[in-house]
Amino acid sequence: MTHSDAGRTPRPEPDETRGNQLFGPQPNVAGAAGYPDAPPRMGFFTDTTVCIGCKACEVACKEWNAVPEDGLELTGMSYDNTQGLGADTWRHVAFIEQRIPAGRDSAAGHPDVDVFDAARGLGGSPEATAPATGTAALAGQISPVSPDGRTELRWLMSSDVCKHCTHAACLDVCPTGSLFRTEFGTVVVQQDICNGCGYCVPACPYGVIDQRRGDGRAWKCTLCYDRLGTGLEPACAKACPTDSIQFGPLDELRERAADRVARLHVSGVTEARLYGESPDDGVGGDGAFFLLLDEPEVYGLPPDPVVTTRDLPDMWRHAAVAAVSLAALAVASFVRRPR
């Protein structure tokens, strides 16, 4: 639980040259995609420790990109009524309510500060002068005590988005070339090309891209390609009030994230770990990566995603042998005439 996924062991690299095309670290994605002097690779660093679940990112994304409404329903499972990324949801805030042993919520970072007391002070109401209630008593009020001892609730909130993988399966399998790599190293669908074959949908190891109903084409986050082109930051990052969503050159974000994790670890938040930042992971690193406080699957993220096209050469080899076998069976069937 407390270990960090950041120290994930890199998979053995079978072939360096091929690795950079389909799998493995690729320091120059835009260059490999055919941009001779591309700007630095841009991306998102989503620091979930400061996410307050306001969903401003969801709204800003919908507004800027004119993403249609996709159902107004109450899930009943949490404050998350958006449910997940899809053709019409390019930012999704996950809400996870967890019951943990009392005093273990190191994520709060300030165990000595009573937030309710502090909040009362803000209003300037008469209660502000009342003596502070003990933290334990408050914890007892807001979270029922479990049979085996004191517990309290903690909320994990995380704004999910397309990962803009270094090796993007959606882009690899797209038969029309509709999905392409931009000069910023991001992955974007060209809506005037997409013929709605749907191949990218099951190819994505994160379950991000989807087909829009009634439209037929595939849609996902563009990392606000139009805004990037004019030097603006993406709408979600712009709208984020706590800088949970940070936008910038990926190298810079990685440094910032490593620093943030180190500081969290020092202050006792040992469960803080980065997700998707390592160029050695199964997709060659994400262009949009995260700082999480629990295992990725708790947030609905795959723990060890691998780009499916890593195995494509192997698949073609097996299919070729199978095709030859089929031909051999047919020849064998004709060798003897029936009597």
Place this chain on the structure above:
Amino acid sequence: MTGSDVPRGGVRGAAFGRAAAMAQAGRRRRRRGRGEQAMVPEAQFSSYYGRPILKKPVWAPLDIAGYLYLGGLSGASSLLAAGGHVTGRPALARSAKLAAAGGISLSLVALVHDLGRPVRFLNMLRVFKPTSPMNLGSWLLAGYVPLTMAAAASDVAGRYRLVGSAATGAAALLGPAVTTYTAVLISDTAVPSWHEGHRELPFVFAGSGATAAAGLALAAAPVAQTGPARRLALLGAALELGAFQLMKRRMGLMAEPYEEGGPRALLRSAEILAAGGAALAAFAGRRRSRPLAAVAGAALLTGSAALRFGVFHAGVASAEDPKYTVVPQRERLRAPTD
């Protein structure tokens, strides 16, 4: 406690059924065969309210499983067509040529029908993209479809025989690729039960395509000319069943969707129909019975279709359940790497 009371670690430790209860109701099909043992112990894993991590394929089962089936039938028929053509079995050759042309035309219709924007079908050919099996498949079909048409047309019309022979031969060269590439098409996804079978699935599809083509030939051509089809049915059924068993054994947890619910029923029927059809075909050959051969042929055709639909639905089920995404990936992370 209530459903919203998620323990630390999401629904870790919760039984699978409980995770399902916390997600949307009615998404699960958890039906194990009577008295059957679980292949692996019930997996413990965390998830986000039991919701799937992957997006399931948006493909319509009838279109795409139908396409996998017809492509297999067509590709293997081209082999029978060329064999019949060369060895002087005109009725076998003609029925196989018609099967190849008809099958692949129908499958093309299914493919286009499944597109979100069918009028943009030709965008498939605006690039040549080796990393996309669907793109390579489109190019393959662009070459293969006219060849099957030419072969069938020349045979039926009795004209341009030289062109017809050349087309028959060329179609037979491409046919096996048409049959097996569809396995790559579905394996090259994140769908756990498809991707994990990428080594064996081409062989399963090769065998299944062979039984389908043999089945159609048995039903359509006189017994005297279908000796090769009967042998192909036996060999194909053996390849299909053997490769499928091997695949399931190698897949571990991800074989589970093939053993449960609808896919299980489809795949069991496919096994019985393939094995039974091949045996009946051999018997019909010995008895020189055309009706028996037709029954065997129908069984083989149905069995091959059931296999494709079973594989298709099992893959969809594996994408819908976060277990098949999380548990194998967790195991991979936990496994000691050198």
